[in-house]
Amino acid sequence: MPQITDDRITDHPDVEDVTLQGVLEALVDPVRRSIVRQLAEAGRDIRCGMFDISVTRSTGTHHFKVLRHAGIIRQYYEGTSRMNALRRDDLESVFPGLIGAILAAPDVVH
Amino acid sequence: MPQITDDRITDHPDVEDVTLQGVLEALVDPVRRSIVRQLAEAGRDIRCGMFDISVTRSTGTHHFKVLRHAGIIRQYYEGTSRMNALRRDDLESVFPGLIGAILAAPDVVH
DNA sequence: GCACTAGGTTGATGACTGTCAAACTTTGAC
DNA sequence: GTCAAAGTTTGACAGTCATCAACCTAGTGC
Numbered sequence: 001m002p003q004i005t006d007d008r009i010t011d012h013p014d015v016e017d018v019t020l021q022g023v024l025e026a027l028v029d030p031v032r033r034s035i036v037r038q039l040a041e042a043g044r045d046i047r048c049g050m051f052d053i054s055v056t057r058s059t060g061t062h063h064f065k066v067l068r069h070a071g072i073i074r075q076y077y078e079g080t081s082r083m084n085a086l087r088r089d090d091l092e093s094v095f096p097g098l099i100g101a102i103l104a105a106p107d108v109v110h
Numbered sequence: 111m112p113q114i115t116d117d118r119i120t121d122h123p124d125v126e127d128v129t130l131q132g133v134l135e136a137l138v139d140p141v142r143r144s145i146v147r148q149l150a151e152a153g154r155d156i157r158c159g160m161f162d163i164s165v166t167r168s169t170g171t172h173h174f175k176v177l178r179h180a181g182i183i184r185q186y187y188e189g190t191s192r193m194n195a196l197r198r199d200d201l202e203s204v205f206p207g208l209i210g211a212i213l214a215a216p217d218v219v220h
Numbered sequence: 221g222c223a224c225t226a227g228g229t230t231g232a233t234g235a236c237t238g239t240c241a242a243a244c245t246t247t248g249a250c
Numbered sequence: 251g252t253c254a255a256a257g258t259t260t261g262a263c264a265g266t267c268a269t270c271a272a273c274c275t276a277g278t279g280c
Contacts, residue, residue, distance in 0.1 A: 003277075020217045104205075192256080224280100
C-alpha cells in the first residue's frame, strides 16, 4: 500500500498569494506550458515521470518547482512518485478565463 | 498639418504570424503590461511620450518594439510623434479571451 | 539489510534580456 | 536655414534563467 502524503511538500502558495506576474513567468516557458496542457487534457493527476517533456530529470524538477511556486500546480507524494494536480479552480477564482484562454490558444511546442 | 504615415514602420506581423509564445514573452514584462493596460483603459491611441512608464526613452523604445513584434500594438507616425494602437481585434481573433482575461486580472505594478 | 525506483539538489555554464548613456534622425515651426 | 521636439540606434553591462551532469535522498519490495 503506497503511502500518500502532502506534508512533504510545503511550499504551495495560498490562493491570495498567486500573482499574475508569477503565473505569466511560469507560462512563458514552452516546456512548462506543455506540462500544464498535458495535465488539462488528461483531466487527472499525473506523476512527474509520465510527462512527455524533452529535458532531463533535473531540468524537469526545476520546471515543476516553478509551476508549483506560481500556484499553477499542486504536488503530493504517492509512494516514491510525485503527483501533479492542476489548481484550476484556484486559478479560475483569481484570474477568471485566463487558463482557459491559454489552453484554448493555438500553441506550437518546440 | 501633421503628416500621418504608416509606411515608415514596416515590421508589424500579420495576424496569422502572431504566436502565443511571442504574446506571452511580451506580456511577462510589467512595464510592457502597463503599456497595454494604459492603452486599453484609454480606449484611444497614445503617443510614446505620453505613457506613464518609469524607464528611459531608449528602454521605452525597446519595449514598444517588443510589443509591436509580438503583434500586440500597431504603430504609426503622426508628425514627430509615434502613435500606439492596441491590436485588440486581431488578438481576439487569434486568442479569444486572452487579452480580456489579462486586463481583468488583478495586477500590481510598482 | 539490500537493491531498485523515482525524483531532488547542487553547482556550473551559456544565452537571453532589461536597463542606461551617448550619439543620430526625422519632422515641424520660426 | 536653423533650432527644438520626439524617438531611435548603438554598444555595454548586470542580472536572470533554462539547461545539464553528477551526486544525494526517500520509499518499495525482496
